[in-house]
Amino acid sequence: MSEIVQSKFDKKKDAQAMGIISKFDMQNPSVKVLYGLIWFFLILAVLLCFVPPLWCMTSALKDSREFFSVPATIIPRSFHPEKLWETWEMLNFGQAYINTVIVLCGSLVMSLVCNGMMGYVLSRLRPRGYKLVLSLVLWTLMLPQSVSQVPLFKNFLSLPILGINITESYLPMWLLAGANAFYVLIFKSFFDSIPQSLIEAARLDGCTNLGIFFRVMLPLSKPVLMVIAIFTINASWSDFFWPYLVLGSRSELYTVMVKIFYMAGSSGYSEDIQVVALIFTIIPPTILFLFFQRYIMSGFTLSGIKG
Numbered sequence: 394m395s396e397i398v399q400s401k402f403d404k405k406k407d408a409q410a411m412g413i414i415s416k417f418d419m420q421n422p423s424v425k426v427l428y429g430l431i432w433f434f435l436i437l438a439v440l441l442c443f444v445p446p447l448w449c450m451t452s453a454l455k456d457s458r459e460f461f462s463v464p465a466t467i468i469p470r471s472f473h474p475e476k477l478w479e480t481w482e483m484l485n486f487g488q489a490y491i492n493t494v495i496v497l498c499g500s501l502v503m504s505l506v507c508n509g510m511m512g513y514v515l516s517r518l519r520p521r522g523y524k525l526v527l528s529l530v531l532w533t534l535m536l537p538q539s540v541s542q543v544p545l546f547k548n549f550l551s552l553p554i555l556g557i558n559i560t561e562s563y564l565p566m567w568l569l570a571g572a573n574a575f576y577v578l579i580f581k582s583f584f585d586s587i588p589q590s591l592i593e594a595a596r597l598d599g600c601t602n603l604g605i606f607f608r609v610m611l612p613l614s615k616p617v618l619m620v621i622a623i624f625t626i627n628a629s630w631s632d633f634f635w636p637y638l639v640l641g642s643r644s645e646l647y648t649v650m651v652k653i654f655y656m657a658g659s660s661g662y663s664e665d666i667q668v669v670a671l672i673f674t675i676i677p678p679t680i681l682f683l684f685f686q687r688y689i690m691s692g693f694t695l696s697g698i699k700g
Contacts, residue, residue, distance in 0.1 A: 446675055453477075453669040460665040480669040488645065489652040490673075496563050496636065496648055497629040503571030504625040505618060512580025513606050517592060527581075533574045561646070565639045570629065576621055583617040584610060623682065630678050649674055 418424045448467075452460060456471045481487070514520065515527050559565060587610065595605045611618065633650040640646045647655070653674060657667055 446679075449668055449671055449675065453665065453672055455665070457663065457665050460668075476665075476669050477672070480666055481673070483666070484652060484656060484670060486649070486652070486670070486673050489647060489649045490677075492646055493630060493648040493650075496566050496632075497626060499563060499567040500570035500629040501622060501625050503567045504573060504576060504621060507571030508573055508576040508621070509580050509611065509614075509618075510606060511577045512584055513610055515577070516581045516584035517605075517610075518602060530574045530577055534578075560639050561641050561643045562639070563646070566629070566632070566635055569635065570625060576624070579617060579621060580614075583614055587613055626681055627678055630674075 414424060414428060419428065451467075451469050452465070454471075454473055454476060455466070455469045456473055459466060459469065459471050511530075515523055515530075591609055591613070592605055595609050600608060631650065632648075633654060636648045636651050637654065640648075640651065644655075653667075653670055656670060
């Protein structure tokens with residue numbers, strides 16, 4: 394009997410080590426072929442995803458004559474890294490980077506704090522009428538994005554209650570990041586899994602609802618915080634519509650994407666310079682994703698009060 398139990402345990406351990414396909418399954422020739430085909434298509438998909446950014450990076454450093462040559466050269470014959478610095482200085486990308494980081498940091502704080510508080514209220518505090526609020530949050534996910542843009546922009550032009558204009562500033566982008574129904578639902582689902590005993594213990598220690606959120610809920614929510622941070626950073630960095638619509642003619646506040654748009658519409662920059670500028674938009678989100686991506690699938694076990 395013990396040998397049977399040990400055999401089942403070993404098979405389970407092998408399955409956990411390899412994932413969905415165990416060593417026992419790999420003894421079947423058809424499973425080996427299927428496993429090889431899966432790896433082949435995955436590697437092919439990765440290579441296809443790498444082609445556009447690699448072509449952009451290699452083509453950007455060619456000289457102008459080779460860049461416009463037909464047929465195009467895959468492996469560059471010329472190499473001019475100084476074009477990176479020249480394009481950076483020409484387009485004043487330093488200021489655009491600073492502006493984008495300001496938008497990104499404000500959006501990140503608003504996204505984590507405001508959406509997290511909303512998820513905390515719906516998950517744990519549950520005041521009177523919270524089911525109606527949760528239903529309204531769910532309904533907003535069904536609205537087409539184009540429908541919600543018109544009233545949002547009109548409110549940004551002139552706040553009806555305060556009678557002030559907040560266009561040509563970063564505040565509208567921050568407010569939008571702090572009111573995201575998708576993030577609220579992610580926070581709520583995660584907060585539902587946190588043991589109630591931890592919250593009750595914090596209340597016995599005299600912690601307020603706000604203190605529980607900052608001292609208990611957020612420290613235990615590191616995985617979901619990292620996921621929301623990735624989504625917010627990517628959305629803020631690649632966002633073009635709202636910065637272009639809100640900032641108006643204040644060129645000193647333009648983000649990287651708005652800067653690229655006006656550069657592409659200008660006749661003063663050649664196509665190879667525009668490709669070099671695209672490199673500056675690819676590198677930062679790639680670095681940030683490589684830093685944060687390990688938190689996406691990370692899991693941890695929340696333990697309650699022992700004894």
